[in-house]
Amino acid sequence: MRSLKSDLPPSNSHTLALLHPTPDEKLFIWNLNGQSWRGRLSLPAYLRRETYLENQDFTKDGGITFWILVDTTAQPNLRPILASCESLRKRALIAKGDGQVEEVISHGIGSVFCNPEFRGRGYAQRMIEELGKKLDTWQQVGNMMTSFTVLYSDIGKMFYSRRGWHAFPSSHIALPPVYGQDAACLPAMATQPLYTADLAKLCALDEKMLREELCRPTESERKIRVALIPDVKTMVWHHAREEFAAKEMLATVPDIKGAYIKTSAGDHMWCIWTRTFGSDEASNTLHILRFMIEGERLVRSSETKPIVLEPSNQEKVQAGAALLQAAQLEASKWDMRNVEVWNPSPLIVLAAREIKPAVQVIRRDESSIASLRWHGVDPEERSKVDWVANEKYGWC
Numbered sequence: 001m002r003s004l005k006s007d008l009p010p011s012n013s014h015t016l017a018l019l020h021p022t023p024d025e026k027l028f029i030w031n032l033n034g035q036s037w038r039g040r041l042s043l044p045a046y047l048r049r050e051t052y053l054e055n056q057d058f059t060k061d062g063g064i065t066f067w068i069l070v071d072t073t074a075q076p077n078l079r080p081i082l083a084s085c086e087s088l089r090k091r092a093l094i095a096k097g098d099g100q101v102e103e104v105i106s107h108g109i110g111s112v113f114c115n116p117e118f119r120g121r122g123y124a125q126r127m128i129e130e131l132g133k134k135l136d137t138w139q140q141v142g143n144m145m146t147s148f149t150v151l152y153s154d155i156g157k158m159f160y161s162r163r164g165w166h167a168f169p170s171s172h173i174a175l176p177p178v179y180g181q182d183a184a185c186l187p188a189m190a191t192q193p194l195y196t197a198d199l200a201k202l203c204a205l206d207e208k209m210l211r212e213e214l215c216r217p218t219e220s221e222r223k224i225r226v227a228l229i230p231d232v233k234t235m236v237w238h239h240a241r242e243e244f245a246a247k248e249m250l251a252t253v254p255d256i257k258g259a260y261i262k263t264s265a266g267d268h269m270w271c272i273w274t275r276t277f278g279s280d281e282a283s284n285t286l287h288i289l290r291f292m293i294e295g296e297r298l299v300r301s302s303e304t305k306p307i308v309l310e311p312s313n314q315e316k317v318q319a320g321a322a323l324l325q326a327a328q329l330e331a332s333k334w335d336m337r338n339v340e341v342w343n344p345s346p347l348i349v350l351a352a353r354e355i356k357p358a359v360q361v362i363r364r365d366e367s368s369i370a371s372l373r374w375h376g377v378d379p380e381e382r383s384k385v386d387w388v389a390n391e392k393y394g395w396c
């Protein structure tokens with residue numbers, strides 16, 4: 001799979017195509033990108049993790065697709081791999097303001113990589129352009145058109161927006177871990193820990209409430225509301241990643257996956273989290289995958305507005321603070337240096353400020369930029385798209 005650089009075709013060559021790697025080629029790619037992405041895993045452990053992750057309920061049976069840009073005149077296993085990436089099939093919802101909600105297949109793009117020896121030659125650009133065309137109909141029934149696809153850019157907004165994936169709100173709040181004795185002065189509403197066995201029921205309830213929310217008429221200009229479904233397979237895939245890393249590095253597996261609380265009015269609130277073991281301990285982060293607040297009208301869309309602090313919302317702020325506090329306590333147990341909530345709603349920001357009044361919403365410009373491509377043929381439609389529940393669970 002090696003090649004003299006002088007033998008390489010230009011990136012606009014008609015002989016280049018986006019194909020799927022052979023098993024040996026996939027291993028070659030993992031060996032290469034593992035050098036950048038293995039974090040604190042050894043390379044052999046990284047290779048095992050990738051195999052583990054491609055065999056989860058979310059990814060197996062075509063859930064994940066591996067793509068490579070290659071010269072079609074060269075032989076499989078001998079051809080240089082000019083660039084590589086993956087797409088992950090995601091269940092999604094679309095509402096167009098007519099009271100109907102349609103379930104569709106979307107895709108998330110991940111692991112975009114170019115061999116360091118081949119960089120700067122336009123191969124990554126060509127691959128992304130070819131991928132856009134493939135994803136137009138990829139895995140759709142009867143060659144129907146894909147509605148939208150997403151990715152999370154770690155290289156700013158320009159590279160992908162030029163190829164159709166436009167940046168959407170990408171902000172977060174961060175709270176430090178809290179150790180036992182400091183927790184005493186925080187809001188005292190009791191939360192319940194969530195375990196893997198609890199997630200299927202809550203995710204189903206979440207999906208039901210999300211569908212109902214999307215059905216409601218919107219006053220916004222952005223009439224097309226889309227959401228990735230926060231289903232249990234997605235959560236378990238995130239947890240497979242944290243569990244693999246914890247087992248490898250700490251020889252133990254975290255079992256608490258979130259926290260739950262019910263308000264006096266009977267509204268359910270919960271957060272599901274995952275521990276991200278960073279490339280060094282300082283970057284360990286407990287990410288809230290999904291922060292669910294029953295009855296919150298704006299489910300974290302681009303259109304978040306200040307909330308009215310009616311008594312029911314005041315209690316929700318306190319309950320939200322208790323959930324965040326549970327996350328902070330959990331973070332301290334696993335040496336996570338921050339708790340992050342992506343695109344927090346105004347209510348969650350208020351909850352965080354109950355704990356730490358100086359909390360600011362940080363807008364990201366370079367890393368994890370949530371980006372969405374509207375594949376529909378009508379260019380007018382793109383400007384009307386609102387990404388609802390744009391939270392960490394969608395990341396891949």
Ligand SMILES: CC(C)(COP(=O)(O)OP(=O)(O)OC[C@H]1O[C@@H](n2cnc3c(N)ncnc32)[C@H](O)[C@@H]1OP(=O)(O)O)[C@@H](O)C(=O)NCCC(=O)NCCS
Pocket residue numbers: 036111112113114115118119120121122123124125126152153154155156159
């Ligand atoms: C990002 C990556 C795939 C780009 O590969 P490449 O071969 O340099 O890309 P191309 O030659 O096709 O495209 C070059 C363009 O990408 C931009 N680009 C490349 N690396 C970039 C980076 N780290 N940040 C911002 N833009 C970048 C260049 O500025 C250039 O833009 P231009 O067309 O305006 O001049 C490659 O650097 C890589 O594998 N990096 C490590 C993994 C990674 O970060 N992947 C992206 C995850 S979102």
